[in-house]
Amino acid sequence: RAEPLILGIETSCDETGIGIVRGRTLLSNTIASSMDEHARYGGVVPEVAARAHLEALTPSIEAALSEAGVGLDELDAIAVTSGPGLAGALMVGIGAAKALAVSLGTPLYAVNHLVGHIAADILDGDAPRLEYPTVALLVSGGHTSLLLVRDLTGDVELLGETMDDAAGEAFDKVARLLGLPYPGGPEIDRAAAEGDPTAIAFPRGLSRASDLAKHRYDFSFSGLKTAVARWTEQRSALGEDIPVADVAASFREAVVDVLVTKALAACADHGVPRLLLGGGVIANRRLRDVAKQRADAAGVTLRIPPLSLCTDNGAMIAALAAELVMAGREPSTLAFGADSTLPV
Ligand code: KG4
Ligand code: ZN
Numbered sequence: 001r002a003e004p005l006i007l008g009i010e011t012s013c014d015e016t017g018i019g020i021v022r023g024r025t026l027l028s029n030t031i032a033s034s035m036d037e038h039a040r041y042g043g044v045v046p047e048v049a050a051r052a053h054l055e056a057l058t059p060s061i062e063a064a065l066s067e068a069g070v071g072l073d074e075l076d077a078i079a080v081t082s083g084p085g086l087a088g089a090l091m092v093g094i095g096a097a098k099a100l101a102v103s104l105g106t107p108l109y110a111v112n113h114l115v116g117h118i119a120a121d122i123l124d125g126d127a128p129r130l131e132y133p134t135v136a137l138l139v140s141g142g143h144t145s146l147l148l149v150r151d152l153t154g155d156v157e158l159l160g161e162t163m164d165d166a167a168g169e170a171f172d173k174v175a176r177l178l179g180l181p182y183p184g185g186p187e188i189d190r191a192a193a194e195g196d197p198t199a200i201a202f203p204r205g206l207s208r209a210s211d212l213a214k215h216r217y218d219f220s221f222s223g224l225k226t227a228v229a230r231w232t233e234q235r236s237a238l239g240e241d242i243p244v245a246d247v248a249a250s251f252r253e254a255v256v257d258v259l260v261t262k263a264l265a266a267c268a269d270h271g272v273p274r275l276l277l278g279g280g281v282i283a284n285r286r287l288r289d290v291a292k293q294r295a296d297a298a299g300v301t302l303r304i305p306p307l308s309l310c311t312d313n314g315a316m317i318a319a320l321a322a323e324l325v326m327a328g329r330e331p332s333t334l335a336f337g338a339d340s341t342l343p344v
Contacts (some may be wrong), residue, residue, distance in 0.1 A: 009023045009057075010084070020260070021319050024046065026123040030060045031312075049086060082112070082332075083342030084113055084326040112145065115344055116320045118149055120309040122308055123319050130303075132149065135148055160215065178244050185283065186283065191249075192248040192249040195243070195244075198253070203227050203254065224254055256287045263275055274303070278310050281305055
């Protein structure tokens with residue numbers, strides 16, 4: 001079938017995402033978030049997220065179908081994220097996907113969340129088609145990964161990832177340290193606008209020559225977080241005010257610098273003049289600007305899908321399954337489970 005109609009389910013973290021695509025065309029993308037419920041804990045609480053998915057799933061599926069103007073009986077396949085992510089959260093989506101596939105008698109595709117983020121690019125109607133190979137940098141509250149994509153339907157190589165905190169998680173933790181609310185990314189971004197990014201020289205994780213030998217494409221943000229904590233504690237101990245804007249700007253610069261430097265190093269090393277960005281941290285203005293400037297200077301074409309497709313969503317999961325169907329790949333058997341560390 002040339003243009004398969006697919007419903008995708010994404011529940012790997014705190015977003016209940018239901019998306020419907022026909023081939024490479026986006027029909028609907030419904031997102032319900034339990035972010036507010038996690039705010040007072042300063043981070044996503046797995047069981048709270050799982051319970052929220054259970055409540056949001058059925059109404060979200062109904063909303064996505066009605067927005068797309070299609071019925072369940074028209075679907076050619078169901079797609080669901082099987083990992084990586086929070087196990088309990090994943091299980092809710094997988095259970096729903098299996099129930100739908102069995103009751104409708106449709107094929108079921110279990111897909112990888114990270115590869116799904118890359119597939120989001122296909123749905124960006126304004127951009128030319130995703131070209132191979134491409135380097136992809138995925139940065140969110142749950143992951144920071146650098147991938148070499150030769151073919152979405154079967155040849156994606158993980159070049160590197162974070163050894164500790166995800167980039168978004170680092171934003172959230174530093175925001176908390178500075179007394180800013182959760183989620184911290186947008187708050188730091190806002191505070192940083194008034195600050196001097198060169199005010200404080202915070203460390204760039206895994207960037208020394210000795211680190212690069214083993215961790216050329218890996219990231220580490222926990223040392224940076226500790227450096228910010230130590231810097232602010234020392235200031236407080238001296239009875240001085242914390243220059244929040246300067247700390248935020250200097251911290252943001254350290255994160256952005258290391259993300260863009262490593263992503264462009266991967267492009268240069270592999271002779272790949274294309275870089276795709278994805279994940280919720282892409283909302284960061286400074287990251288987009290620095291990536292654009294340095295990519296231009298390096299002769300690398302930068303692609304950034306619209307933010308609604310960069311943050312976790314079901315449409316990207318449906319889009320990946322559509323590619324698998326169009327490439328003639330077999331569906332999954334019903335025996336798969338949730339794999340919180342599923343490799344690409
Ligand atoms: O992809 P996403 O919506 O959800 C998951 O992580 O699953 O990403 C959310 C993360 C949070 O850590 C949030 O603080 C961060 O993205 N974020 C930002 C910005 N907006 C959201 N980080 C930096 N700058 C921003 N403007
Ligand atoms: Zn994600």
